[in-house]
Amino acid sequence: MQTTALEKQLHFLREIDRLKTVVRQSPLLDKSRKENSAEHSWHLAMYALLLNQYASGTVDTNRVIQMLLLHDIVEIDVGDFPIHGGLSSELQAEQEWKAADRLFGLLPSPQGKELLALWQEFERAETEDAKFAKALDRFQPLLINVFTGGGTWTENGVSLEQVFSRYGPVIKRGAPLLWSVCERWVVQHFARQASEKSPGTS
Amino acid sequence: MQTTALEKQLHFLREIDRLKTVVRQSPLLDKSRKENSAEHSWHLAMYALLLNQYASGTVDTNRVIQMLLLHDIVEIDVGDFPIHGGLSSELQAEQEWKAADRLFGLLPSPQGKELLALWQEFERAETEDAKFAKALDRFQPLLINVFTGGGTWTENGVSLEQVFSRYGPVIKRGAPLLWSVCERWVVQHFARQASEKSPGTS
Ligand SMILES: [Ca+2]
Incomplete structure (x- = not known):
């Protein structure tokens, strides 16, 4: 019996329901729980919709x-x-590329191939679209950390220098203006943290 | 002091983080918990990306x-x-239109006005785009109920006739082919449920 295009598409849509159960390191802004990857993806799409004017390229x-x-x-x-x-x-990367083959392979052709190509374009980060998407994918968790007073940085003992090197290049490449805002936030955050640690020395 | 466009956009993006804490009636497909509105929105966007060929109009x-x-x-x-x-x-509807004014009003103009208009277009459901979007917004929870063996229908004692009248017109209008698949599923679901209730009569 042949599987129709619609059956394949519905299989894929059921399969990706599981992204709602993949828990990330970042908390929600109200700190009630950790964020999952499905709602993170929704939020990032909203970032792209709202902040496209800050992309470095067209x-x-x-x-x-x-x-x-x-x-x-x-x-x-x-x-x-x-x-x-x-x-x-x-x-x-090796594991992720294999997973992409399996998941997009569930879809009918050419749809599956087209979306796999889009996923690969994001991963390669060579086009302007992908560079901006990557920048937002770094910008959103940085914003969470700043607005929850430390988040994954505090948990992992991450220093200012590490924040600059782990987030800076990717955000700056795709959205330089957003990075300049981040720099200010990050410096303020670590200054505040330092002053809280040594209240007597100020 | 003037609030810059970026500050307004970031305020909005922080505000909508709360959509991740709005819990819907529908469960995840693995039944581990209820779905929230942010991950639901992500999933629907994926439905639109994959199923656009089934829209009734262009x-x-x-x-x-x-x-x-x-x-x-x-x-x-x-x-x-x-x-x-x-x-x-x-x-x-009255409460929702007020909320839309408040939320999109956080954004700089004309961005906020444009997105408010898009939201209102969805609500009015007069354009082909909105009709298809509305159809998917009904189709996804129906699919969840079918694939979790009843979901919100069982919880609320909803009958086959009520499913047909509450989901049918909206799905059929925007995506007739998807509705014909739903009809089959729904009939099968309620037939199975009836036979489970009266095992001795078959
Ligand atoms: Ca990511």
Whole structure:
């Protein structure tokens, strides 16, 4: 019996329901729980819709939104690799590319191939659209950390220098103006943290 | 002191983080918990990306995606109104239109006005894009109920006739082929439920 295009598409849509159960390191802004990758993807798509004017190059906002909607679905197979974790990024990439083949392979052709290509474009980060999408994917968790008073930085003992090196290049490349705002926030955050640690020395 | 466009946009993006805490009636497919409105919005955007070929009219998939990304943000102020709840839909609409004014009013102009217009277009459901978006917004919870063996229908004692009248017209109008699949599912679901209730009579 032949599987119809619609059956394949519905299978895929059911499969990606599991992205709602992939828990990230970042908390919600109200700190009630950790964020999951599905709602993170929704939020990033909203970032793209609202902040496209700050992209370093000329971007197609709708392509950026599509990229961000699907950029994390590989985590259904491999989980979320935290930015402050220790795993080799080569091994991570290998697992993610395999997961992308499996997941987009559930879809009818050419749809599956087109979306796989869009996912790969995001990963390669060579086009303006992908560079901006990557910048937002770094900007959103940074904003969470700043607005929750430390978040994953405090938990992982991350220093100002590490924040600059782990977030800076990617945000600056895709959205330089957003990075200049981040720099200010990050410096203020670590200054406040330092003054709280040594109240007597001020 | 003047608030810059970026400050307004970031305020809005922080505000809508709360959509992640609005809990819907529908469960996740693995039944581990109820779905929230942010991850629901993400999933619907993926439905639009994948299923646009089944729209009754000619649609702009990217506009449909944008509509679905923001269609529920009013719930930050007014909560989710369940389809099987009893509240008057006029009162609900009034509260939601007020919430939309407040939320999109946080954004700089003309961005806020444009997105408010998009939200209102979805609500009015007069354009092909909005009709298709509305159809998906009904189709996704129906699919959840079918694939979790009853979901909110079982919880609320909803009959086959009520499913047909509460979901049918909206799905059929925007995506007739998807509705014909739903009809089959729904009939099968209630037949199975009836045979489970009276095992001795078969
Ligand atoms: Ca990510």
